[in-house]
Amino acid sequence: MPETIDHRRRHILALGAVVTGGFAMKFDQARAADGVAGQTTLPPRAASSRRLEPVRSIDAGVLNIAYYEEGPADGPVVVLLHGFPYDIHSYVDVAPALAAKGCRAIVPYLRGYGPTRFLDSATPRSGEQAAVGADLIALIDALRIKRAVFAGYDWGGRAACVGAALWPDRCAGLVTVNSYLIQDIAHAMVPAKPMREVAYWYQYYFQIERGRTGLAANRREIASILWRQWSPNWHFDDATFERTASAFDNPDYVDVVIHSYRHRYGLADGDPRYAELERRLAAQPAIAVPAITLDGDADGVAPPTDGSSSAVKFSNRRAHHVIPHAGHNLPQEEPEAFADAVIELIRT
Numbered sequence: 258m259p260e261t262i263d264h265r266r267r268h269i270l271a272l273g274a275v276v277t278g279g280f281a282m283k284f285d286q287a288r289a290a291d292g293v294a295g296q297t298t299l300p301p302r303a304a305s306s307r308r309l310e311p312v313r314s315i316d317a318g319v320l321n322i323a324y325y326e327e328g329p330a331d332g333p334v335v336v337l338l339h340g341f342p343y344d345i346h347s348y349v350d351v352a353p354a355l356a357a358k359g360c361r362a363i364v365p366y367l368r369g370y371g372p373t374r375f376l377d378s379a380t381p382r383s384g385e386q387a388a389v390g391a392d393l394i395a396l397i398d399a400l401r402i403k404r405a406v407f408a409g410y411d412w413g414g415r416a417a418c419v420g421a422a423l424w425p426d427r428c429a430g431l432v433t434v435n436s437y438l439i440q441d442i443a444h445a446m447v448p449a450k451p452m453r454e455v456a457y458w459y460q461y462y463f464q465i466e467r468g469r470t471g472l473a474a475n476r477r478e479i480a481s482i483l484w485r486q487w488s489p490n491w492h493f494d495d496a497t498f499e500r501t502a503s504a505f506d507n508p509d510y511v512d513v514v515i516h517s518y519r520h521r522y523g524l525a526d527g528d529p530r531y532a533e534l535e536r537r538l539a540a541q542p543a544i545a546v547p548a549i550t551l552d553g554d555a556d557g558v559a560p561p562t563d564g565s566s567s568a569v570k571f572s573n574r575r576a577h578h579v580i581p582h583a584g585h586n587l588p589q590e591e592p593e594a595f596a597d598a599v600i601e602l603i604r605t
Contacts, residue, residue, distance in 0.1 A: 302592070303349045305496035309364060312372060318395030319380050319530075323372035324365035328356030333429070333603055334402050336393065337364045340411020341514060342480035343586055344370055344504035346497075347410075350592035351599075358600055363405075365396055367412060369513030371504040382509050384412075384517025385527045386440050387534035390419025394427060403427070408599055410434035410587055412517070422542040423534065430602040431548040432595070434587045435559045436577070437570040439538055445522045456558045459483060463518040472514060476505040487557040488584025541570070547605070548575040549598045553583030553590070576601070 309325040316322075325345055335355055337348045345364040352362040366373040367389060369382070393416045397405055406429050407417035415438040421428040422439060448454060459479065462468035472479060480502060484493065504510075519525035527535055548571050552561035564577030580587060580594045588595040 315399045317399035328361040332359045332361040334361045334405035338409030338413025344501045347589040354596040369509045381528040382512035383528040384513040385520045387531035389416040393420045404429045406430045408432035414438045421544045428546045436550040436567040473511045477502045491590045543572045550577045
């Protein structure tokens with residue numbers, strides 16, 4: 258895919274108040290409440306050896322999408338969308354929790370991850386926001402699902418926001434981490450505060466060919482660094498990391514990731530098939546479906562907020578919660594909070 262290299266790239270390469278309510282307090286209290294000495298009331302988490310299997314696949318749009326499904330076929334559908342650099346096992350505890358509540362949970366591998374594959378070798382390996390949003394709609398189309406709750410974080414949260422904004426008739430409700438995630442590419446060169454810029458080092462690294470080569474050679478090492486930086490309270494073991502890291506062996510992983518981080522700064526052209534969707538996203542459309550937004554109070558890349566700065570982007574009812582102890586991979590770190598948000602949305 259051709260790229261535009263201009264003064265904006267040179268500019269980017271030069272870059273080198275937590276609010277908690279009753280919802281958040283519930284998770285602090287659960288951590289503090291002891292059953293017997295040395296134990297808490299938190300439910301047990303899945304072992305690092307547990308995998309979300311069996312994995313199914315279906316042709317959907319430009320992809321053959323690999324996905325895991327759990328729960329009754331006639332239950333309210335929830336599509337759970339992972340981020341970068343993670344995979345479907347971000348929902349290893351959330352999916353069964355939702356299934357136990359009667360939901361049909363569908364957890365796809367995004368383009369460039371795990372067993373998901375492009376159907377045509379000529380299709381651009383785009384990672385742009387319109388592409389991942391369109392993939393979500395193509396998946397529910399292929400599965401003959403009329404409406405679903407869209408839930409996610411990071412890339413998956415962005416796909417969920419895009420789907421909710423552009424296809425509100427297909428979205429029964431939205432759960433997203435870090436609020437409104439549709440990229441404002443026209444203003445992408447406005448710098449953040451210096452301490453925020455430090456956390457984005459990987460994005461700037463990926464703008465140059467050294468970064469592409471580095472990601473190809475060191476995809477696990479880079480992911481491990483980001484996991485630790487973004488989730489300081491999450492003490493995952495090697496088996497947990499490797500269970501997800503195998504998803505980065507997808508042959509399109511590097512191309513999709515690099516394109517995603519270049520396109521969001523206006524430094525790479527998009528796939529022409531998504532041009533009209535990107536035009537609509539450039540208007541920063543409001544999300545007109547019911548929504549619950551979450552922030553982790555220990556998120557190392559997107560610090561928590563009270564949600565007020567993005568309130569104008571939600572034109573239907575919206576609740577915002579800050580989750581204690583959680584970092585960026587909130588559904589895997591605090592699955593009870595994420596699952597409860599989905600159930601709260603469905604029941605209200």
